[in-house]
Amino acid sequence: MDRGEKKQCVASLADVFKTTSVVVVARYSGLNVAQMQALRKQMRAAGAQVQVAKNRLVKIAVQGTEATSISELMRGPTLIAYSNDPVAAPKVAVAFAKDNDKLVILGGVMGTTALNIDAIRSLATLPxxxxxxxxxxxxxxxxxxxxxxxxxxxxxxxxxxxxxxxxxxxx
The missing domain is CATH 1.20.5 (Single alpha-helices involved in coiled-coils or other helix-helix interfaces)
Structure with missing residues (x-):
């Protein structure tokens, strides 16, 4: 990835953090390609998206946004799931994590509020x-x-x- 692609990736991630209402961070180590595709499909069906990005680029992108609290979660193989609906991404992520123990939810952010695992699970139960x-x-x-x-x-x-x-x- 060259410098121009990195700048474009950081800009798109910063736009995601500024426009979406909820972001969920999860560790996906051990998921195979079929499981990742199933997760992406379920997220898309719920109106959410999943993105795997370099942790360093995510940390740069969250600077100056309300989602700065997730930078400490970005260690190891992590993904971000986000949606405009405050419950769509947490609901799919929690349901997928129940079926696949290799997806571990680390936390997230909703607006300026940092979310722990329990907060994300409670969001998932809301309609x-x-x-x-x-x-x-x-x-x-x-x-x-x-x-x-x-x-x-x-x-x-x-x-x-x-x-x-x-x-x-x-x-």
């Missing part, structure tokens, strides 16, 4: 932004649906009474 939006829309729509049911209920009951009287006369 995603899409799930929260769906619940919120359901809560907003529920009163309108119940109101519509209440307005049609008296007419329905009245129709049943008329039908019962009509059936009584025919008998």
């Amino acid at each position: 995603s932004l899409d799930e929260l939006r769906a619940k919120l829309i359901g809560l907003i729509q529920a009163p309108a649906t119940k109101l519509a049911q209440l307005t049609t209920a008296p007419a329905t009951k009245l129709a049943r009474v008329f039908a019962a009287y009509g059936g009584k006369d025919a008998a």
Whole structure:
């Protein structure tokens, strides 16, 4: 990797640290190519990304950003997983680490807050932004649906009474 490529890599990593909401750092020593591809595929499906970069370049890229706390985690073969959704990357990383013991989550950062392993696991248990939006829309729509049911209920009951009287006369 020549100097120009390194500058480009540092610039792209700095952009990642400035724009994403959560970054997870994990050690991937011992994962084979198929397992790494499976991890990348799962991350992509969740709206997150995985990147393996040189630790030295990551340490340079985090300088001047809110993610400076992860520079101490960058030792050995590490990868970074990041997403704009605060729960997407931690959720996939924790689920993948349960299945593959060779992926070890070291920590991460969310905004200016440094995350330890327990914080990342608790983030992974939270519902995603899409799930929260769906619940919120359901809560907003529920009163309108119940109101519509209440307005049609008296007419329905009245129709049943008329039908019962009509059936009584025919008998």
